[in-house]
Amino acid sequence: MKNNLYKAFDDAIIRILKKHGNSMIFMGAFPKVFEPANFARFFHDRVFNFGLAEANLVTAAAGSTVRGKLPFVLGGASFLTGKAWGQIKDMICYPNLNVKIIGFGSGLSAGQGGVGMHSTSDISLMRSIPNMKVFCPADFYQAVKVFDFIAEDFGPCYVRLFDGEFENIFDEKYELKMVDRIREYGDVSNRADVAVLSHGRLFSQCLSVVKEFEKDGKSCGLYNFPMINPLDKKTVLEILRKYKKVFVVEDHGIGGLYSAVCEVLAESGNEAIGMPHVIVKKIGIDEKFVESAREEELYKKYGLDSEGILKNLNNEI
Amino acid sequence: MAIEELKKKAAKIRLDCLEMTSKAGYGYTGSMMSVADILVALYYGDLGRQKVMNYDPKKPQWDGQDYLILSKGHAAGALYAILADLGFFDRHELDFFGQLGGILTTRPNPKIPGVFSSGVSQGNGLSFAIGIALALKADRKNNKVFAVLGDGELQEGQVWEAAMAAGNFKLNNLIAFVDNNKVQSDGLVSAAMDVYPLQDKFEAFGWNVIQVTDGHNFEQILDAVERAFTSNRRPSVIWCHTICGKGIEFAEGKVSYQGVSLSENEMNDVTKKLKENL
Numbered sequence: 001m002k003n004n005l006y007k008a009f010d011d012a013i014i015r016i017l018k019k020h021g022n023s024m025i026f027m028g029a030f031p032k033v034f035e036p037a038n039f040a041r042f043f044h045d046r047v048f049n050f051g052l053a054e055a056n057l058v059t060a061a062a063g064s065t066v067r068g069k070l071p072f073v074l075g076g077a078s079f080l081t082g083k084a085w086g087q088i089k090d091m092i093c094y095p096n097l098n099v100k101i102i103g104f105g106s107g108l109s110a111g112q113g114g115v116g117m118h119s120t121s122d123i124s125l126m127r128s129i130p131n132m133k134v135f136c137p138a139d140f141y142q143a144v145k146v147f148d149f150i151a152e153d154f155g156p157c158y159v160r161l162f163d164g165e166f167e168n169i170f171d172e173k174y175e176l177k178m179v180d181r182i183r184e185y186g187d188v189s190n191r192a193d194v195a196v197l198s199h200g201r202l203f204s205q206c207l208s209v210v211k212e213f214e215k216d217g218k219s220c221g222l223y224n225f226p227m228i229n230p231l232d233k234k235t236v237l238e239i240l241r242k243y244k245k246v247f248v249v250e251d252h253g254i255g256g257l258y259s260a261v262c263e264v265l266a267e268s269g270n271e272a273i274g275m276p277h278v279i280v281k282k283i284g285i286d287e288k289f290v291e292s293a294r295e296e297e298l299y300k301k302y303g304l305d306s307e308g309i310l311k312n313l314n315n316e317i
Numbered sequence: 318m319a320i321e322e323l324k325k326k327a328a329k330i331r332l333d334c335l336e337m338t339s340k341a342g343y344g345y346t347g348s349m350m351s352v353a354d355i356l357v358a359l360y361y362g363d364l365g366r367q368k369v370m371n372y373d374p375k376k377p378q379w380d381g382q383d384y385l386i387l388s389k390g391h392a393a394g395a396l397y398a399i400l401a402d403l404g405f406f407d408r409h410e411l412d413f414f415g416q417l418g419g420i421l422t423t424r425p426n427p428k429i430p431g432v433f434s435s436g437v438s439q440g441n442g443l444s445f446a447i448g449i450a451l452a453l454k455a456d457r458k459n460n461k462v463f464a465v466l467g468d469g470e471l472q473e474g475q476v477w478e479a480a481m482a483a484g485n486f487k488l489n490n491l492i493a494f495v496d497n498n499k500v501q502s503d504g505l506v507s508a509a510m511d512v513y514p515l516q517d518k519f520e521a522f523g524w525n526v527i528q529v530t531d532g533h534n535f536e537q538i539l540d541a542v543e544r545a546f547t548s549n550r551r552p553s554v555i556w557c558h559t560i561c562g563k564g565i566e567f568a569e570g571k572v573s574y575q576g577v578s579l580s581e582n583e584m585n586d587v588t589k590k591l592k593e594n595l
Contacts, residue, residue: 024451048451051482053481060451062450063451065445065449066434067449069452091441094437
C-alpha cells in the first residue's frame with residue numbers, strides 16, 4: 001500500500017496532541033500537500049500559524065518551552081534549517097530546549113519549486129549544531145515511530161520529511177532503531193563485496209535495487225539510517241569492516257550521512273586498529289545547484305532513481 | 318517601593334554593574350547604564366497595591382510569575398545585578414561575570430535562575446517573548462511577559478517579524494520596552510541605519526505605543542506601565558528615551574563608552590559619586 005509522510009505526521013500528531021496536553025503546533029507557511037491537516041481542525045486553540053517568518057517562528061516555539069510546552073515547528077525543510085539556522089543554534093540548541101522541528105519537502109521533493117526550496121544541505125546544517133538530533137524516516141510506519149519517539153524524548157530534534165507517495169517498507173509492528181539491518185552479509189574474516197547505506201526518500205529505491213540483484217542471485221548488504229545524529233558509530237564501524245565497498249545513497253550534498261560515515265572511518269585510525277581497506281562512495285548531489293523541474297525528472301537525471309542506483313552499483317557487484 | 322527608594326536601588330545596581338564589568342575588563346557599560354532604570358522600575362516598582370512584576374526568587378519556576386526577556390543581551394550585567402540583589406542566586410557570582418568558571422556569561426545565560434532566554438545574539442528576544450505569551454494564552458493565564466529591546470537591535474528584521482505576529486495574535490499580555498539610547502556599537506543608531514519613526518511603525522503593526530520622554534524618570538516609566546496594563550487586545554510597546562551611560566557624568570551620551578568597561582581611575586571617580594546616592 002502506498003502512503004505519504006504527511007499522513008503519518010497527521011496521524012501521529014493527533015495522538016500526541018491528545019496525549020500531551022502541553023503540546024503546541026507552530027506552523028510556517030504550508031505546502032499544498034498538507035490538505036488533510038486534521039490536527040489543525042481539531043486542535044485549533046493549540047495551533048498557531050506564523051506565515052512566512054521562519055526566524056520568528058522557531059524562536060517563538062523556543063519561548064513556549066518556558067511554560068513547559070512541547071512545541072512542534074512545521075515548515076519547509078530548506079527554509080527552516082537555512083533561514084532560521086542562527087535562531088535554532090542560539091535559542092533552541094544552546095539552551096537545549098525541547099523543540100521539535102519538522103521539515104517538509106526535503107531533498108529535491110520541491111522539484112519545480114527550484115533551488116530556494118530544494119533542501120540538500122539541511123542534514124549538514126542541523127547535525128553540526130550540538131544537542132540536535134536528526135531523523136530521516138523512510139516510510140509511513142517509520143515516520144510514525146519517529147514522531148512518537150521525539151514526543152517522549154527530551155531535547156531539540158529535526159525530522160526530515162519528503163513529498164510523494166511510496167510503497168510502505170515496514171509495517172505497524174516496526175520498532176524504531178538507530179540502524180535497520182535490512183540485508184546483512186559477510187563478516188570480518190570473510191568480507192562481502194558491497195553494502196548500501198541510505199535513508200529517507202531514497203531508501204525504497206535502494207531496496208528495489210537490492211531485490212533486483214537478488215533475482216540474479218547476487219547479494220548486497222542494505223542498511224537504513226532513520227537517525228543520522230547522533231550516529232550509531234559502532235554499527236557503522238562494523239559495516240565498514242564487513243564489506244569491501246560501501247555506498248551511501250542520499251538526496252543530500254556535503255555533510256550528510258556520507259560525510260558522517262567518512263568521519264567515523266577517519267576517526268577509526270584506519271589500519272592502525274586493524275581496520276581493513278574499505279572504499280566508501282557516495283551516490284548523491286554534491287557541489288551543484290539543481291534546476292527547477294519535476295521531482296521524478298530530477299531524481300532520474302542525477303542518478304537517484306532505482307535505475308540510476310542500479311547502474312551505479314552494477315559495475316561493482 | 319517609593320520613588321526615592323527606587324532611585325537609591327538604581328544607583329546600587331549601576332555600581333554593581335560597573336564593578337562587574339571593570340573586574341571582567343569587558344562589558345557594555347553605556348548600555349547597562351541606560352537600561353538600569355527600566356529594569357529597576359520593573360523588578361522593584363509598584364502601581365499602588367499592585368506590583369509591576371510578580372516573581373519569587375525562592376521559586377524561579379513559579380507558575381504565577383511574570384516573565385522578563387532581556388533581548389538586548391549585551392546589557393545582561395544590569396539584569397544579573399538585580400537578580401543577585403533579589404536573591405535569585407548568590408551575590409558573589411557577580412565577581413566572576415564574564416570569566417572562566419563563572420555562571421554569569423556576558424549575555425543572558427538561561428541556566429541562571431530568573432533568566433528565561435538565551436540572549437547570545439540580538440533580535441531574538443521579542444519572538445521568544447511571543448512564544449511565552451502564546452503559551453500563557455493557551456493556558457488561559459493572565460501572567461505578563463516583558464521584553465526589553467535596544468534601539469540598534471530594531472535593525473534586525475526578526476524584530477519586525479515578531480512585531481507583526483504580536484499584533485496579529487493580539488497579545489495584550491506582552492509589553493515591550495525600547496531602550497532608545499541612540500547609540501550602538503559602531504556609532505549613532507541614526508547614522509548606522511535609521512530605525513525611526515518608531516511610533517508609526519509599531520502602530521502600523523497593531524501595537525499600543527506609549528512614549529516615555531525621560532526613560533530615567535520612575536514616575537513616567539510606572540505611569541506608562543499602568544497604561545500598558547489596561548491595553549485591550551493589543552500588545553504595548555513602551556518607547557523610552559534614555560541616555561547611553563546615564564549616571565556616569567563623563568560618559569553620558571558618548572559612543573565611546575557604549576561597549577567598554579571603565580578604567581581604574583574612572584572607577585574611583587564614579588564610585589564616589591554613585592555611593593553618595595545610595
